[in-house]
Amino acid sequence: GVFAHLEMLEAQAQEAAVKEEEKKQQEEKLARLKARVQELRLKRDELRHKVNLQQKGLGKGVVSDPAQPRAQAVLEWKIESIKAMLQVFYLTGISGKLTPQGVCFCISTAYEGTYLSFYYLDLLIKPKVHIHRHSIPIFIPLEQIAEKYLQTDVRRFLSVLSDHLNAYAGRKYQADQLQEHFSDQIEGTLQRNSLCNLLVFNYNIVRKSETFPFSVRLLYSDPCCSLPTEVMVSCAPEAPASLTETAAAHSDLFRRVALHKAFGSISSARES
Amino acid sequence: MDEIVAEYIRRTVLKIPRDELLTVLQKWAFLSETQLQTINFRQVKDSISQDVVQLCEEKSADMKQAAVLDIIYNHTYPNKKIWSVYQMQKTGEETECFNLSDFKKKFKRRLQSALKNVTVSFKEYEDNAIWIRIAWGTPFRKPNQYKTSYVVYHSQTPYVFVSASVLKSNLPLLCQALVVACNYQDIRQMELRGHCLDSLKDIVFKSYSQNFQTYCPRPLQERKVAPETDLRISYENIHEKERIQRVNQEIFGDGLQPKLEFAQYKLETRFKSDPKMDVLDKKEPFRCLVKFSSPHLLESLKSLAPAGMADAPLSPLLTCIPHKARNYFKIKDKISSSPESFVSP
Secondary structure, three states, X not given: OHHHHHHHHHHHHHHHHHHHHHHHHHHHHHHHHHHHHHHHHHHHHHHHHHHHHHHOOOOOOOOOOOHHHHHHHHHHHHHHHHHHHHHHHHHHOEEEEEEOOEEEEEEEEEEOOEEEEEEEEEEEOOOOOEEEEEOOOOOOOHHHHHHHHOOOOHHHHHHHHHHHHXXXXXXXXXXXXXXXXXXXXXXXXXXOOOOOOEEEXXXXXXXXXXXXXXXXXXXXXXXXXXXXXXXXXXXXXXXXXXXHHHHHHHHHHHHHOOHHHHHHHHHHHHHO | XXXXXXXXXXXXXXXXXXXXXXXXXXXXOOOXXXXXXXXXXXXXXXXXXXXXXXXXXXXXXXXXXXXXHHHHHHHHOHXXXXXXXXXXXXXXXXXXXXXXXXXXXXXXXXXXHHOOOEEEXXXXXXXXXXXXXXXXXXXXXXXXXXXXXXXXXEOOOOEEEEEOOOOHHHHHHHHHHHHHHHOOOEEEEEEEEEOOHHHHHHHHHOOOOOOOOOOOOXXXXXXXXXXXXXXXXXOOOHHHHHHHHHHHHHHHOOOOOOOOOEEEEEEEEOOOOOOOOOOOOOOOOEEEEEEEEOOOHHHHHHHHOOOOOOOOOOOHHHHOHHHHOOOEEEEEEOOOOOOXXXXXX
């Protein structure tokens, strides 16, 4: 009927429109490529001209104005060196991007080869360098670190902040790993806090089919360190003397080795 | 088992939705699995609660365990209360090694030395949140278990979340105990209140999604794929639409906004009229209160400009809410020649 006819016409019109569009795109592409060819030809001529001049040994230099290339070259050198610095910083875990009014830094954290979270810091330069926004956890003493270093030495500020964040990430990772892999060997709960700088937990040592409870207290008073500064491993007062030696050995181990690895070697030792 | 305890447990169980009852009781971990299996959760809520009380009777539950059940209930359904945020200050610089048992001891001791008749219960969670439940009494009456305040504190942070207490007179005592236990010197109430505890945490801990420009590779978020456009339709104001999208994204970022239910602006500004109109000869400021309410205020603000209901960018008074961590504002006239108004701290 009429509608079918109208539909057919509409379909035809659509097809025609699509074909038109395709044709237009082809033409545009062709025009672009032609322009590119022109561009490249011009460049080739330019370079040929330069080569000729150099070969003729005129020594006048490629550009007539000697002052300009120096400024250009200096600018290029500056950009290259900044790029290189950003690259170096990226490898150290700090990368930055210029924003319209300042810089936005990204500090990434890692512990013993495992990449952990990253945190952002948005700095503004006017009227003086200050923090606009950030995603640094609230328990990291950001304001204190900023007060000390931000105005005078931005690099030091970033480095100290990065140390705090990496140490925190490392401590948290160790505590998380301990809870994940050894929760069945820990008596009760692992007591921790937001900064993961005080850990208290209990575990058992089996000797001659008798179970002896051990209590551990790990204190990390250096905020930039992911190993404890103070370790206290204690066993019950009525435990045999040999166990105090074990406690001392464990204490030493916790002080030197990452928590989850230290606990791993303790738990594998006790099974033997 | 004490009748008061039995009644308290019964009422708490009644508050919990039927399908989640088993989960909550398991979290409580007071009744054993075998005991829980004997409860028929398909019967009437009244009967279920009676069964639970019976089982608690067999295990001689006391107020301590009942209090923990109450904390778990409030932790599972925190958005039923209005939470206020308090900020603590201190001048010391040393890194604190927060000791949980010290904290609990100090808090309880401080509170009980001033008011003997209080019940204080604690529960710690995986995310380092410490929940404190306080049932208040008076110097002459035992604690009323139905008049409770709840405090949520994350160690080594200066922020405390308090559920609006029924008894305002106990607030100074609570604040004092917190300051002592957390090793701070001062505490003040922030101009930030809401129902969604997690969102309040996101705002003050700055863990809501902010838009940061950086080179760091981030997983590409799914951008909305442009729908198949019919070539015969042209959008006259496509540039404006794109501008609005761009401005919105700069201000609000890509992610979900924290959930707030209201923002209140108290205006103490002078009525600015044509001097000839002479409406108010008094030089007093015109007092006015503007309140924005919404099930999800910030998301609705975010959608105002794209929906065509407001100009983009929105007024900074609205967009500064998460950044300034406040939803109660006082706007006064600037005391200078310029006619602009400013927001008081």
